[in-house]
Amino acid sequence: MNTEEIKWISYYGKDISAISCSFHEKLNKYGFCLVLDEYGSDKATKAQIGILDTVLEVQTPNILLICPRHLMHSWYRCVVTGNGVDFKMISGSSKAITYFNEKASNTYIIAEEALEADNPLMQKFADAGLTWDLVIIDAGLSTSGIKCGLYSEHLKAKTNKLVILSPVPCGYHQSYDEIKSLVKTLLADENKANAVDDISFDEKSICFNPYTPVMRYFDKSVYNGEVARNVVMLEYEFPQDFISNSRRLIDIKTGLPLYAQGGNVFEEYGLEAKKTYTKPSYNIADVQELRQVDKKLDCFLTKLDEVLKSPENRAVVYCVTGSTIQYLKKVISALYPNINGLLKIDRGDIFNTRYDNFTNDVRDNARVVITVDKIGSINPQVKRFTHIFNYELPDSPVIFEQRAARHGGRNEQSREFIVMCDKNNLFDARMLSKVLFGKIYKSIVAGLPGRNVLFDLPNAAQLITDAIRDLQYVCSYTGEVSNCHDVITQFKGDYNISPSIDISSAAKTHEYTKLKLDKIYRAFGLENRIKENTSTEEKVLKPMIKEALERxxxxxxxxxxxxxxxxxxxxxLEECLYSEQYHSYKEQCSTLDISAGIKAAQKAFENFITDNKNAELRLCVNILPDTVKMPVLLNSWRYLTDNFMIQETFRQFMKKYNEGVM
Known part of the structure; x- marks a missing residue:
């Protein structure tokens, strides 16, 4: 065993697939890699490989990872407990203690929000003439494109290597010029940076291609033709007299509903049973009373009971508001009091705790997780769910797609993506039709092929038809009647229109709905088939929509x-996927340095264990730079515990290592 062999053990446990090897090769060849894979694809491995590459190559590496603030701890666990590389987190506070030594290794995780706050550490880097060895930008949760201006303006130092992670790199109405400009601004090597001008962000990007730094790859099942998700629609209905006799809760100042998400009748209407709803905890009788009133809750619990009958099933329940999270928590806790560790509330990010204390124990086995859309997709626990419930719906169709894609392509055909829809067309049906399908043009990426779970809904044609006909009515009415405050207010509430959009008059509302209709018509290719300022009968419009959905x-x-x-x-699709070099490049990736290196390191470890050469490991590790020692030791421990039945914590392993008695 020698130091060059032992270094490769740092990569142990990573998913070294052809795609991972391709990323490794592209980053080293081009100096930058634009990872535009579908949301939910394995970006953690790519980031870990990029970081390990840098740590193993550079004596005192300078690495910067940028992500949303709420994902900082998730990324910290990923790179520290996953790689063994120490990172410091940079606060957005101007008074925060900052750690920087230009002669030492500098590895940081910083929030996008801290960049916007002009953290003083950024200026220190620039004043010291620092060039980063690696910058990773996680823009995976972006719904309307990468904030290129933010990074160009506030990152005051260049980098030798750049990785950008984003499934939605630009908005539907934008070009890719800003991304090209960002690469040129940040990359230190101008020749490599200028190569970005030759990139075509088009349908060919999904091909496994060695001649581009762009990656837009999908799970194997997609390439096998399994594009549609396993969508299950649960329908429920409130009695008509119940709705007509109930008072909707309205903001007196704006005239708009106090609750806009359409998923919680107790937040939307003033009901007598709200006394029970607001209790700090429920018993079985309380839950029965709530089920009598809330038909959606009853529908949800019927399905959840079916899911929990199998001990193998795990469900994630997406909510938008804290009140609904607490509502479901109290209901589920009352119904299943005897199932230990059944429920978990997650408002930040779901993470795998296997290595948190370096013990190899899996401590997080909750079978029902109630969560929000802010969670990331970094850690493997998100891939373990068998059922995805959409209890409350988001305002953005991009976020809705993230819910479907976050949990990975593996087992996608068996995993149920459960959408709830009311027959009253007032609650979830309103959100699906008017809010999500009303913005459908915002959810498709310009030039780059992708999926959209909204089109997998079994009643998609009806929902789209209803949205278009309603928009046609509002557009026509506001174009003819100048005094229509009630119609405008109703429109704002139904479509969850942002307060930043000014539709205070009939003329402005008319122009806004006219533009919205034009975008929807264009999306479905109907702009030449529907006359302007006319209302289309359902029997004419719906077949047009069905025709588009079939395509x-x-x-x-x-x-x-x-x-x-x-x-x-x-x-x-096949023509875009399988170019002439496809198969040869796939074979080439399996023989690249990273694959060969890992195999050699594992073989050396087998010899090490067989021959009991304890001292040899210590000699090899002692020669390594300080930044490399921990990744090697941490992953040596993992390799030994996984393959040689050595049942000990990392602490015990290190104690034996230091004492030379392994």
């Missing part, structure tokens, strides 16, 4: 220059 079925989708949704399927 989209089983295909990847992208927006062209005319803002039309283009369906890439069948022979056209």
């Amino acid at each position: 989209f079925s089983g295909a990847l989708l992208y927006l062209d220059d005319q803002q039309h949704i283009v369906a890439l399927g069948g022979a056209a």
Whole structure:
């Protein structure tokens, strides 16, 4: 065993697939890699490989990882307990203690929000003439494009290598020029940076191609034609007299509903049973009373009971508001008091605790997790769910797609993506039709093929038809009647219109709805089939929508220059996927340095254990730079415990290592 062999053990436990090897090769070849894979793809391994590459190559590495604030701890666990590389987290406070020594290794995780606050540490880096060895930008939760201006303006030092992670790199109406400019601004090597001008962000990006630094890859099942998700629609209905006799809770100042998400009747209406709803905890009788009133809760619990009958099942329940999270928590706790560790509330990020204390124990076995859309997709625990419940719906169709994609492509055809919809067309049906399908053009990426779970809904054609016909009515009415405050207020409430959008008059509302309709018509290719300022009968419009949905079925989708949704399927999809160099490049990736290095390190470890050469490991590790020692030792411990039945914690391993009695 020698130091060059032993270093490769740092990569142990990573998913060294052809895609991971391709990332490794592209980053080293081009100096930058734009990882635009589908949300939920394995970005953690790519980031870990990029970091390990840098640590093993550079004596005193300078690495910066940028992410949303609420994902900082998740990334910290990923790189520290996953890689063994120490990172410090940079606060956004101007008075925060900052650690920087230009002669030492500097590895930091910083929040996007801290960049916007002009953290003084950024200026220190620039004043010291620092060039980063690696910068990783996690823009994975972006819904309307990478904030290129933020990074260009506030990152005051250049980098030798750059990784950008984002499934939605630009908004539907934007070009990729800002991304190209960002690469040129941040990358130290101008020749490599200028190569970004040659990139075509188009349907060919999904091909496994050695000649581009762009990655837009999907799980194997997608390439096998399994594009659609396993969507299950649960319908419920409130009695009509119940709705008509109930008072909707309205903000006196604005006239808009106090609750806009459509998923919790107790937050939306003033009901007598709210006395029970607001109790700090429930008993069985309380839950029965609530189920009598809340038909959605009753529908949800019927399905959840079915899910929990199998001990193998795990469910994640997505909510938007804290009040609904507490509501479901109290209900589930009352119904299943005897199942230990059943429920977990997660308002930040779901994470795998296996290595938190370096004990190899899996301590987080909750079978029902109630969570919000802010969670990331970094750690493997998010891939373990068998059922995804959408109890409350988000305002953005991009976020809705993130819910479907976050949990990975593996087992996607068996995993149920459960959407609830009311027959009253007032609650979830309103959100699906008017809010989500009303913004459908915002959820398809320009040029880059992707999926959209909204089109997998069994009643998609009806929901889209209802949204278009309602918009046509509002557009027509506000174009003819100048005094229509009630119609405008109703429109704002139904479509969850942002307060920043000024539709205070009939004329402004008319122009806004006219523009919205034009975008929806264009998305479905109907702009020349529907006359302007006219209302289309359902029997005419619905077949047009069905025709478009049939084109989209089983295909990847992208927006062209005319803002039309283009369906890439069948022979056209295969042509984009399988270029001449596809198979040879796949074989090449399996023989790259990273694959060969890991195999050699594992073989050396087998010899080490077989021959009981304890001292040899210590000699090899002692020669390594300080920044490399911990990744090698941590992953040596993992390799030994996973493959040689050595049942000990990392602390015990290190004690034996230091005493030379392994």
